[in-house]
Amino acid sequence: MCGVFGAFSPRNFVAEEVYLGLSALQHRGQESAGVAWIDENRRVNVVKGMGLVYEALSQSVLAETPAKSAIGHVRYSTAGGSMLQNAQPICANYAQGPVAIAHNGNLTNFESLRDTLENRGAIFQSTSDTEAILQLLAHQPQRRPFEALMRALAEARGAYSLVVLLEEGLVAARDPWGFRPLSLGRRGDNYYVASESCAFSLLGASFVRDVEPGEVILINERGVTSYRLPLESKKKWLCSFEYVYFARPDSMIEGRSVYRARQEMGRKLAQVETANDVDFVASLPDSGTTAALGFSAESGLPFEAAVVRNRYVGRTFIQPTQKVRELGVRIKLSPSPDLFRNRSAVLVDDSIVRGTTAGLVVAMIRECRAKALHLRISSPPVRFPCFYGIDTPSSVDLAAAKYSLDDIARTVGADSLRYLTREAMIEAIGLPPDSLCTACFDGQYLGGEDASASCGGNCGKIFD
Ligand code: 5GP
Ligand code: SF4
Numbered sequence: 255m256c257g258v259f260g261a262f263s264p265r266n267f268v269a270e271e272v273y274l275g276l277s278a279l280q281h282r283g284q285e286s287a288g289v290a291w292i293d294e295n296r297r298v299n300v301v302k303g304m305g306l307v308y309e310a311l312s313q314s315v316l317a318e319t320p321a322k323s324a325i326g327h328v329r330y331s332t333a334g335g336s337m338l339q340n341a342q343p344i345c346a347n348y349a350q351g352p353v354a355i356a357h358n359g360n361l362t363n364f365e366s367l368r369d370t371l372e373n374r375g376a377i378f379q380s381t382s383d384t385e386a387i388l389q390l391l392a393h394q395p396q397r398r399p400f401e402a403l404m405r406a407l408a409e410a411r412g413a414y415s416l417v418v419l420l421e422e423g424l425v426a427a428r429d430p431w432g433f434r435p436l437s438l439g440r441r442g443d444n445y446y447v448a449s450e451s452c453a454f455s456l457l458g459a460s461f462v463r464d465v466e467p468g469e470v471i472l473i474n475e476r477g478v479t480s481y482r483l484p485l486e487s488k489k490k491w492l493c494s495f496e497y498v499y500f501a502r503p504d505s506m507i508e509g510r511s512v513y514r515a516r517q518e519m520g521r522k523l524a525q526v527e528t529a530n531d532v533d534f535v536a537s538l539p540d541s542g543t544t545a546a547l548g549f550s551a552e553s554g555l556p557f558e559a560a561v562v563r564n565r566y567v568g569r570t571f572i573q574p575t576q577k578v579r580e581l582g583v584r585i586k587l588s589p590s591p592d593l594f595r596n597r598s599a600v601l602v603d604d605s606i607v608r609g610t611t612a613g614l615v616v617a618m619i620r621e622c623r624a625k626a627l628h629l630r631i632s633s634p635p636v637r638f639p640c641f642y643g644i645d646t647p648s649s650v651d652l653a654a655a656k657y658s659l660d661d662i663a664r665t666v667g668a669d670s671l672r673y674l675t676r677e678a679m680i681e682a683i684g685l686p687p688d689s690l691c692t693a694c695f696d697g698q699y700l701g702g703e704d705a706s707a708s709c710g711g712n713c714g715k716i717f718d
């Protein structure tokens with residue numbers, strides 16, 4: 255998972271605005287950050303660094319960088335892959351000029367694309383699937399970059415929400431299945447593209463609309479022009495986990511407020527079953543809090559901020575070893591002994607993946623001598639890995655893939671454990687079931703007709 259941001263202005267320098275936009279998308283990736291722009295010599299420039307936006311990039315340098323158009327990226331760590339050469343945007347100055355790409359998502363046909371490209375002489379500089387898009391583009395030196403990009407995207411399968419910088423302008427593109435969110439914002443005649451709408455508020459820009467699945471938008475001095483990729487999928491595949499966990503609650507995705515969806519998940523979770531004699535509802539902050547508030551509203555049980563999050567430590571999920579993850583959870587979350595002692599609580603979290611977080615926090619709450627602890631999860635059991643850009647581990651590491659729910663409850667030490675059903679989650683999101691991806695919950699991956707979509711005979715033309 256990553257965050258992408260792009261800005262275009264007919265007059266002003268925008269590199270600093272990209273820095274600010276990335277800061278608002280920091281929750282989508284903490285491993286590295288980068289900003290790219292095209293200079294007056296028609297060369298693409300990039301600055302990248304490891305860590306959070308403010309650690310990786312210099313705001314004051316970007317503020318003085320003359321660029322009317324720039325893009326940026328925050329990268330989400332995958333275990334072992336944390337290094338500067340995987341940082342984005344990825345850039346090149348090729349036969350037709352400068353290009354920079356920032357990508358959120360994961361191409362499912364990357365390996366076959368790489369094989370084809372390597373057989374044609376491409377030399378890959380990284381292990382990143384995003385590079386395949388760049389190589390596909392560069393392998394069409396006879397075409398203008400925008401047209402080459404459109405044709406390159408017609409070859410790609412899987413998840414991509416992209417911002418691309420070309421001499422022809424700033425480009426926003428979303429795959430025909432619509433896995434990852436991407437939205438368009440505006441302030442006067444400045445335009446912005448962001449993974450999530452929460453990034454616009456910081457810049458005083460307003461949300462215009464979502465980039466549609468299969469849409470490619472070109473923004474330049476002539477304005478905003480919308481194009482369609484030559485592929486269409488009837489079913490859409492917007493990631494339901496964005497509403498469960500990933501996106502910021504103040505974002506709107508497909509017209510649905512992430513906050514409201516999460517609150518509704520909590521309400522529906524309370525309808526599943528509330529244990530008897532419960533004194534209060536608590537959450538695992540921050541990810542479980544909005545759902546816990548919905549649970550509290552529906553059940554009438556008071557919400558208590560009884561687990562405290564140390565806000566100076568980052569995410570624990572992504573740490574490479576189990577030992578480091580466990581230590582991370584202990585440093586990050588602490589229950590208030592006074593609130594739990596001799597009382598019964600419902601504890602709400604958004605998801606259980608490996609079971610590390612829930613197991614450790616429940617153990618810590620037990621040490622506070624709680625009377626009873628009922629764990630409630632505001633999404634269905636995660637049983638399958640994600641191939642579309644979220645680093646949920648292979649099934650062997652997924653608690654719900656290996657164990658029954660009773661076994662998970664016993665292992666984490668909860669008196670009871672309930673999950674939201676897939677149907678209730680979809681209802682809470684409020685979008686039609688055939689517009690969402692739920693593959694990590696039900697194993698229904700993009701396949702068959704959807705995978706190839708319908709290209710009207712126009713795709714696959716690069717190499718013929
Ligand atoms: P577990 O500790 O069970 O492996 O992971 C569950 C916890 O990690 C939950 O509190 C949830 O908020 C968070 N989480 C779930 N999925 C992801 C993910 O893809 N990335 C990150 N960083 N955290 C996640
Ligand atoms: Fe999102 Fe799960 Fe689908 Fe991955 S598999 S895109 S996490 S819903």
Ligand code: MG
Nearest residue numbers: 538539541542
């Ligand atoms: Mg969490």
